[in-house]
Amino acid sequence: MRRKRPTVVCLAAALALTGCSAASTGSGKGGGSLTYLTFETPSLTAKFWDTSIADAEKKVPGVTVKKIVAPSTDRDAYAKQLQASGQFPDLLQSITPSTFATAGLLRPYDQKWVDANFLLPQGNAYKGKVYIPPTNSQIIPEVFYNKKLFAKAHISAAPKTWSQFMAVCAKLKAAGITPVELGGGDPFAASMPLVGILSADVLGKDPSWLQKRYAGKVHFTDANVRAAVAKYRTMVKKGYFEDGALGVKYADSITDFTSGKTGMYMMGSWFLGSVPKDHADDFGAFLTPTEDGSLVVPFSVGGSMAISARTSDPAKATAFAEAWSLDPGNYKALIEGDGAFPMLKNKTLDDYGVNVTKVFKDSYSYVTQKNRKVSSFGWATNDDSMPSGLNNAFYSASQALFSSDDVEGRLAKLDAAWDSATK
Incomplete structure (x- = not known):
């Protein structure tokens, strides 16, 4: 838990x-x-x-x-x-x-x-x-998807690279399907896309990034973090989340996705407990794709x-x-x-x-396999945990970045909050 x-x-x-x-x-x-x-x-x-x-x-x-x-x-x-x-x-x-x-x-x-x-x-x-x-343990997040909606949009396989992921989003939207569910009304749920992208792109390349942030050697305003956040902003601008996503509460986001209103859902693996048992085989899961398709498991x-x-x-x-x-x-x-x-x-x-579903077993295999596991960004309880209060600041920043192009300004506020919390 x-x-x-x-x-x-x-x-x-x-x-x-x-x-x-x-x-x-x-x-x-x-x-x-x-x-x-x-x-x-x-x-x-x-x-x-x-x-x-x-x-x-x-x-x-x-x-x-x-x-x-x-x-x-x-x-x-x-x-x-x-x-x-x-x-x-x-x-x-x-x-x-x-x-x-x-x-x-x-x-x-x-x-x-x-x-x-x-x-x-x-x-x-x-x-x-x-x-x-x-x-x-948990994987935070996975990208859950509706296999029937993928088939309707003529998508034959889960994406492995970021470019493939963006192509999947475009196909779903073209087919009249909201690509990605977002429970943006709850800060922690609003953060899930950023948690996935930052874990994959920043921690996937430098697992010690959070420790370096404590040492003042890296910052949220650095180019690699800004580039990761820019991916999220691109998803927003292209309309890959539902209309009014910041008003969707977490509980409603589960209902929207499981009832077939959206194609994908970026959420912690605890969602597996909400997969409908009567049609569990309709759902699959993959990890937030990286640029080169390498596997990074955001682990907690x-x-x-x-x-x-x-x-x-x-x-x-x-x-x-x-x-x-x-x-x-x-x-x-x-x-x-x-x-x-x-x-x-x-x-x-x-x-x-x-009694667990196939998608649970498939997800659990990421835990038992030897692969590249990194601390889930903002969700670690070990030495990679953020300073007290920074988790909430990060979640709130995720909500703000949904509607703001001031990426550098928002990230600068996170740096200031971090520095204040570690004085």
Whole structure:
């Protein structure tokens, strides 16, 4: 589970009120009582969290866990609010570790336990320590496509190069089909085309670019970044997104695409949980094409819960977190409903008893194959994660760049925001 993927969006506002009240009985009271910050979505419902908590409680005698539901799409911001009011939770689901570890608020996991249980033990490590177990992974984004609409536009194969991709867009538009769905009303969803292009063109050529940005050796205003953003602007100018794309909410963008209104959809691999089971074979997926057709996988290793360094019962908090993170029942729900790629050692998909589509299996093969994996731009939880607040600035810039030709000006603002955040 990743911080702002749709495991983060579509929160139930009514349920959030219950979560807020739960915080008042939070961390520091002892007696085996722990508070746990979660979130709710159509896939990961209140019932999922309640069941998963109850199952993990059974494995840790004497512990009682009280659920807090984040009231917004930004769990990091809500966790900061709770911390400021003296209610920082004992356990926090799918937050950005760097935001809190640098303030000494998180307790790292035992590395031997991590090494023993996960395929990529250091996949989301921050400064050498693991603050959220690397339980699952995502590709952010993939380009999903409707095979029937491709056939209608006489497109015989998924594109491999950028020029082929643009030709596919042109053919779809000529056939009266909106080429690319964009849930531009939600900043994170609006960013998906840019995330794909920047991951492919910038990180694909220089995987250490984000580390160099921290060192001040590269900038958003550099020519390679501007060239990548120009590709996005070309897509907009050619009318390859639907009319009024900035007014389309994320949830509606899923419905538009799955109902056959648009030919392609650039979204994180969590979309796999929304592929209609009754006609799943109508959908395929490919990666954001590069200029030369080389494969670049925009990869993000997600995880389960972080442990507060201030919890009054670190032993029970750790035991609960480890039990939850290894529970096969949780993985089944995450795989089928949330499109998560499991990262437990010595397991196959069959071991989880899941029923997944061909497009899921095809997508998962990118994870298991040896290929060029780079941190998904703006979505990493490891040392490539952006400074606190920069993810939101990047998502907002993506919305602004949909309707603005001032590419250099927008990128200069990102540079200024980065420099301010890292002072």
